[in-house]
Amino acid sequence: MSDLVLYEHPLSPYAQKVKISLREKGVPFEARLPEGIGTGVTGSTFANANPRGEVPALIHAGTAIFDSTIILEYIEEVWPSPPMLPATPAEKARARMIEDIMDTQFEAITWGLGELNFFKRAEGALKSKMETHARKQAESFFSVLESYLGDADWLNGTEFGWADLSVVPYLNGAAGFGIAPGSKSRLGAWFARANARPSVVQTRKESEASITGMAQVDQAVKAGLFKRQYRDHRLEWMMKTGGADIVLEGLKSGTIRFTGP
Numbered sequence: 001m002s003d004l005v006l007y008e009h010p011l012s013p014y015a016q017k018v019k020i021s022l023r024e025k026g027v028p029f030e031a032r033l034p035e036g037i038g039t040g041v042t043g044s045t046f047a048n049a050n051p052r053g054e055v056p057a058l059i060h061a062g063t064a065i066f067d068s069t070i071i072l073e074y075i076e077e078v079w080p081s082p083p084m085l086p087a088t089p090a091e092k093a094r095a096r097m098i099e100d101i102m103d104t105q106f107e108a109i110t111w112g113l114g115e116l117n118f119f120k121r122a123e124g125a126l127k128s129k130m131e132t133h134a135r136k137q138a139e140s141f142f143s144v145l146e147s148y149l150g151d152a153d154w155l156n157g158t159e160f161g162w163a164d165l166s167v168v169p170y171l172n173g174a175a176g177f178g179i180a181p182g183s184k185s186r187l188g189a190w191f192a193r194a195n196a197r198p199s200v201v202q203t204r205k206e207s208e209a210s211i212t213g214m215a216q217v218d219q220a221v222k223a224g225l226f227k228r229q230y231r232d233h234r235l236e237w238m239m240k241t242g243g244a245d246i247v248l249e250g251l252k253s254g255t256i257r258f259t260g261p
Contacts, residue, residue, distance in 0.1 A: 002030035007046045007057040013107060013113075013169035014068040015056040016203050017099075021072055023199035025079045027196060052259055054229070069099065073161065080122040083246040084162040095156055098148055100168035106141050108237035109134050110173040115238075117177065119228060120218040121246045131177075133241045138179045142194060146187040153193065168194040172204055176211075227257040 006022070007028050008015035022029050034055060035047040050057035050066035052193055057066045058074065065071050076084055085092050107237055112136055115121045120128060145167060155163035174180060181187040194200055220226045230247065232239065235258075237246050250256035 002028060003061050004029040005059045006031050006053045007034045007049060007059075010203075010206040011171055011173075011214075012055050012102070014054075016169035018056050018058065018071050018075070018205045019164050019206075020169070021075050021084055021162075022079075023202060024084065024160070024165070024197075024239075025075070025082060027079050029074070035096070035142045056183070069096075069103070069164045069235070071249070080202050082159075084165065086157045086159075086161060086163075091157055092162075094148070095161065095163035095166070096147075098155060098163040099101050100127065100167050101141070102170045106138070106170050106174075108233040109137050109141075110170055111234050112237045112241060112243070113177045114181075115243075115246070117229065118214045118217055119221050122243065126242065130218075130239075130242050134177075135179050137241075142181045142185075144189055146181075146185065149186055149190055151186075151189070155190065160194070164194055165200075167205075168200055169203070174205065175206075221255050222253075224254065227244075227255060229259065230256045231259045 004022075006018060006025065008019065008031055010016075019029075019031070024064070032046075034057075045059075046057060047053065049059055049064035052066060054066070056068055056071060057064065058071045059065075060078070065074050065190075072084070086095060113131065116127050116130060145155070148163075152158070154160050155167060168191070171180065172195070180189055183189075183192070195204065217226065221228065228250070230250065235247065238244070247256070
């Protein structure tokens with residue numbers, strides 16, 4: 001058994017960030033799917049590693065760490081070469097700000113599209129209206145990311161790194177719903193470069209392969225086997241994008257949950 005275990009789900013962009021970082025550094029790890037994931041009640045080892053019941057969680061030589069950003073910081077300190085963070089304090093802060101935008105505001109968009117398409121939270125006109133809003137929201141962030149990119153090859157600066165691995169999982173998720181930067185744009189060219197890296201190729205293939213297991217997941221939710229987590233930015237996205245009734249119905253039927261007791 002490896003002394004580095006990553007509890008993850010291949011579709012989770014938070015977990016994908018961690019896997020890309022480890023693969024860029026050439027650090028071997030064992031990936032595990034938490035028992036009971038999606039139910040709100042998980043197995044003891046994973047639950048002890050992450051009391052929030054969210055992937056990812058990292059266990060290294062007896063040390064348990066949760067939260068993807070904290071895990072990335074840990075990886076950077078334990079395996080500093082090659083560095084994922086750029087050199088200067090200002091550049092590091094910029095990379096972390098890009099990560100924060102993606103982890104909160106952009107993640108809510110791709111998560112919301114998953115609620116609509118995998119978990120069938122809305123159909124017909126409501127679904128179409130919410131998807132139209134999601135596309136406009138994502139495209140506004142494409143403009144923000146392109147401004148961060150400027151004339152550089154990488155969002156991180158001269159080399160692929162923290163900012164890039166924090167963006168590409170989310171853009172791949174959006175692309176899966178037909179929303180992607182224009183191929184002739186600077187961001188589109190970056191997107192192609194990032195997706196050509198072996199660390200991203202492997203991580204993306206794992207994510208795409210896991211989608212086949214989502215075919216009947218909406219029925220599992222309706223049967224009460226899954227309770228989807230509507231935390232902070234995700235709840236905000238639902239409310240501002242026309243999904244207030246989805247939230248109320250989820251509370252009534254017991255098919256959504258929040259973090260903590």
